[in-house]
Amino acid sequence: MSDIEIIIERLEMRGHRVTASRRRVVDAIMSQPSHFTVDDVLRDSRQVGRATVFRTMKLLTDLNVVCRVLMDDGTLHYRVSARGHHHHLVCRDCGRVEDFATCDVTSLVNELAKNTQYEIEGHWLEIYGRCQSCRILKSERVPVG
Numbered sequence: 604m605s606d607i608e609i610i611i612e613r614l615e616m617r618g619h620r621v622t623a624s625r626r627r628v629v630d631a632i633m634s635q636p637s638h639f640t641v642d643d644v645l646r647d648s649r650q651v652g653r654a655t656v657f658r659t660m661k662l663l664t665d666l667n668v669v670c671r672v673l674m675d676d677g678t679l680h681y682r683v684s685a686r687g688h689h690h691h692l693v694c695r696d697c698g699r700v701e702d703f704a705t706c707d708v709t710s711l712v713n714e715l716a717k718n719t720q721y722e723i724e725g726h727w728l729e730i731y732g733r734c735q736s737c738r739i740l741k742s743e744r745v746p747v748g
């Protein structure tokens with residue numbers, strides 16, 4: 604199943620009508636590179652109002668077909684992803700984003716809940732660094748001698 608079919612199916616399964624506007628937003632999302640901003644989607648969702656684009660993005664995030672990535676410069680990006688709970692590895696130099704599903708925070712969350720009496724409902728984790736190609740580029744730029 605293609606990503607677009609997964610998105611449409613999840614919308615319908617959860618009782619959301621796939622209106623023409625929503626369909627246009629989904630099409631705009633599918634035409635983006637691996638990560639994008641709401642402004643990119645706004646620009647490419649022709650004749651769809653700003654509020655509808657924002658609401659649809661929120662809905663797709665809640666349905667776990669789109670995930671959010673906090674870039675190193677503080678901007679919030681989105682990514683098509685139907686993989687469920689996961690985190691991101693973000694390259695500070697080229698902005699490349701990779702998903703990883705290892706989530707080793709259970710003991711931390713349990714301890715926090717115990718110590719603070721909070722009912723913990725979620726967490727957000729991004730890891731920042733430099734990808735292999737950026738590291739190679741950088742080491743090549745270093746003057747020799």
Ligand SMILES: [Zn+2]
Nearest residue numbers: 670682684702
């Ligand atoms: Zn993701």
Ligand SMILES: [Zn+2]
Nearest residue numbers: 694697734737
């Ligand atoms: Zn990089």
Ligand SMILES: [Zn+2]
Nearest residue numbers: 688689690706
């Ligand atoms: Zn996690």
